[in-house]
Amino acid sequence: MKTTILLSGALLLVLGLSSDERRTGMKHINPPGLPRPNGYSHVVEVGAGRTIYVSGQVAMDTAGNVVGPGDIKAQTRQVFENLKAALGAADATLGQVVKITVFMTDVSQLAGFREVRDTYFTEAPPPASSLVEVKRLVRPELLIEIEAVAFVAPAAQGAPLSK
Numbered sequence: 001m002k003t004t005i006l007l008s009g010a011l012l013l014v015l016g017l018s019s020d021e022r023r024t025g026m027k028h029i030n031p032p033g034l035p036r037p038n039g040y041s042h043v044v045e046v047g048a049g050r051t052i053y054v055s056g057q058v059a060m061d062t063a064g065n066v067v068g069p070g071d072i073k074a075q076t077r078q079v080f081e082n083l084k085a086a087l088g089a090a091d092a093t094l095g096q097v098v099k100i101t102v103f104m105t106d107v108s109q110l111a112g113f114r115e116v117r118d119t120y121f122t123e124a125p126p127p128a129s130s131l132v133e134v135k136r137l138v139r140p141e142l143l144i145e146i147e148a149v150a151f152v153a154p155a156a157q158g159a160p161l162s163k
Contacts, residue, residue: 025049025153026098028125039114039121040129044098046151052090056103056147057082058137069141072109076116079146084120092150094120099128099149106143107133113144 021027029043030036059067059075060082068074080094087093104113110131121127127148137145 023153024096026151030125037126039118039126040100041125041127044128044151046098047153049151049153050090050092052087052092052096052150052152054083054086054148054150056101056145057086058139058142058145060142066139066141070143072104072106072112072143073116075143076113079144080116080120083146083148087148087150090150090152092152095123096150096152097121097127097148098151100130101147102129102131103134103137103145104131104143105134105137107131109143 025047027045028041029045030041031043034042057079059078061067061078066075067078083097084094087096102113104110137143
């Protein structure tokens, strides 16, 4: 029985997953029945490892000052820098983010957000993503808030994913 399980696991690794999927423990899926995503993945499947949940981050510096009032690009940069700091505290990186949820007060500024986002998520494939337009954030001068979920595969090896 053990031999069959190990052989099946080995076959799954050889047949079903790329070397990157084996290394990261993540599998990104964009099903043909869904529209082509622009800067995100429809599905991210993860194997064994640590899951990290990061609370919504806003464009505030360490002193609590709003960065870039009225400037979606400046605020988005600060939010991603805050996400990097939060993830770093858990020994994770943006490259391990599997899902983000973006809250914007004005979706007409989506192009500015995407331009900055794409400088932070430079590794393909990108994480799964949702974007919601909201009336207001915790402070009226804030334009964007992003929460994230990251996955860190075991250090010894990426765990196999189900196929």
